[in-house]
Amino acid sequence: MSRVVIGLAALVGFAACGDEVLPVEELLKPETCQTCHPGHYTEWSGSMHAYASDDPVFLALNKLGQEETGGQLGGFCVQCHAPLALKLGLTVDGLNLDEVPAYAKGIGCYFCHNVKEVAGTHNNPIELAMDQTMRGGLSNPVENTAHRTAFSPLVDAESQASSALCGSCHDIITPGGVHLERTFAEWQTTIFADPDPRKHASCASCHMIVSTDVVAEGPGLDVPLRPFGRREHTFAGIDVALTPWPEIEAQRAAIRRDLKGALLPRLCVLPADAGRIDYRVDNVGTGHMFPTGATADRRAWAEIIAYGDSDQILFSSGVVPMARPYTDPEALGDPNLWMFGTPARDAGGISTEKFWRIATIDHPGTLLPPAVTTDPQDPRFYHAVEKSFAIPGLLPQIRRVRARVLIRPVPFALLDDLMASGHLTIDVRDQVPTHEVEGSVLEWTQGGDACVCPNGPPCP
Numbered sequence: 001m002s003r004v005v006i007g008l009a010a011l012v013g014f015a016a017c018g019d020e021v022l023p024v025e026e027l028l029k030p031e032t033c034q035t036c037h038p039g040h041y042t043e044w045s046g047s048m049h050a051y052a053s054d055d056p057v058f059l060a061l062n063k064l065g066q067e068e069t070g071g072q073l074g075g076f077c078v079q080c081h082a083p084l085a086l087k088l089g090l091t092v093d094g095l096n097l098d099e100v101p102a103y104a105k106g107i108g109c110y111f112c113h114n115v116k117e118v119a120g121t122h123n124n125p126i127e128l129a130m131d132q133t134m135r136g137g138l139s140n141p142v143e144n145t146a147h148r149t150a151f152s153p154l155v156d157a158e159s160q161a162s163s164a165l166c167g168s169c170h171d172i173i174t175p176g177g178v179h180l181e182r183t184f185a186e187w188q189t190t191i192f193a194d195p196d197p198r199k200h201a202s203c204a205s206c207h208m209i210v211s212t213d214v215v216a217e218g219p220g221l222d223v224p225l226r227p228f229g230r231r232e233h234t235f236a237g238i239d240v241a242l243t244p245w246p247e248i249e250a251q252r253a254a255i256r257r258d259l260k261g262a263l264l265p266r267l268c269v270l271p272a273d274a275g276r277i278d279y280r281v282d283n284v285g286t287g288h289m290f291p292t293g294a295t296a297d298r299r300a301w302a303e304i305i306a307y308g309d310s311d312q313i314l315f316s317s318g319v320v321p322m323a324r325p326y327t328d329p330e331a332l333g334d335p336n337l338w339m340f341g342t343p344a345r346d347a348g349g350i351s352t353e354k355f356w357r358i359a360t361i362d363h364p365g366t367l368l369p370p371a372v373t374t375d376p377q378d379p380r381f382y383h384a385v386e387k388s389f390a391i392p393g394l395l396p397q398i399r400r401v402r403a404r405v406l407i408r409p410v411p412f413a414l415l416d417d418l419m420a421s422g423h424l425t426i427d428v429r430d431q432v433p434t435h436e437v438e439g440s441v442l443e444w445t446q447g448g449d450a451c452v453c454p455n456g457p458p459c460p
């Protein structure tokens with residue numbers, strides 16, 4: 001039996017493929033895993049892990065960045081967006097990803113389940129074994145004829161070590177030394193990183209929800225239903241596929257579900273200062289800042305609308321068009337706008353989202369902080385953030401006030417720039433979602449209590 005497939009010459013020397021299980025070149029393909037793990041495969045196929053090398057915004061940014069840096073970016077982008085292709089020598093800079101075979105694009109099953117070591121905290125320092133063993137979170141896996149099996153805490157959602165695996169790609173430092181994405185570093189400061197197994201919550205605890213299903217199925221397999229079922233593989237965040245892609249609706253449903261409990265709000269309408277609306281949000285449901293990740297790109301903000309008789313709008317802030325014209329919140333010219341983000345600037349102090357140009361990033365900026373202590377005596381215990389909106393003279397006319405938090409994964413201005421330069425060759429602006437953080441929605445009505453909270457009065 002041939003040990004190597006044409007195009008996979010880089011595998012020579014990594015693994016001696018035995019005939020009793022599938023060769024490495026077959027295990028590299030997610031479709032191979034689909035046979036016994038159909039649920040995992042379907043969820044993964046619609047995930048941003050699967051889409052990472054096909055995202056047109058990523059491709060455009062990588063191409064522009066390579067041009068502006070004279071190729072100095074090298075494999076910086078693809079080390080996380082196409083790590084297997086980089087490891088196998090199928091790309092060096094991501095400029096030829098349209099020629100790379102599908103199995104090596106994105107982040108597939110093999111790349112996570114063949115990890116032997118995480119040798120650092122950022123920029124994907126993951127080392128693969130390149131063997132026929134698929135690592136999992138089960139200490140007593142069922143033997144099979146597809147691959148060898150082994151337990152690894154790196155892919156065990158109940159283990160804190162698994163957060164190091166996720167965090168290694170979700171913490172990015174640019175070639176210029178700017179700490180661009182800090183999700184893993186943020187998580188490490190929170191109550192969820194507590195080493196006590198009774199307290200901790202790994203990345204997978206939130207982003208890989210437990211489902212009541214067997215881990216594997218197929219002819220000849222007798223797989224018991226584990227106490228924790230199996231983990232969902234949608235890896236929902238806030239990014240979505242912007243071009244035709246499998247499982248789009250399922251992915252968006254998972255995002256809505258996971259955002260729902262992220263923030264705990266309070267809304268007050270008060271006579272103080274001749275009329276004032278106070279909106280408070282508390283980041284209680286995430287193990288990192290809100291928003292997190294590519295915070296220079298994220299657009300998150302509060303929308304406040306006060307209505308009078310016949311739903312006449314008497315006051316508003318943060319009312320951004322949901323479709324055309326394509327408008328970013330900062331383009332409104334709204335003096336009351338409350339945004340959550342980290343402004344990034346180039347060496348000349350000019351605002352930019354193009355990461356290779358960023359010289360400074362204002363972290364934590366106006367991001368909403370997570371819970372970092374359970375001690376009520378610690379001054380960091382109370383971490384809710386509140387903003388007041390003045391409504392002088394309007395209070396007697398206001399009949400109701402509605403407040404909510406909205407978030408978009410990428411600004412339209414960046415897409416406009418990439419299209420104008422010719423690096424983004426398709427218009428994906430209609431596909432960019434504006435997610436409502438459902439748990440942040442509150443409505444105050446005249447005649448009720450001064451403050452409203454999700455669970456009703458009395459408000460804390």
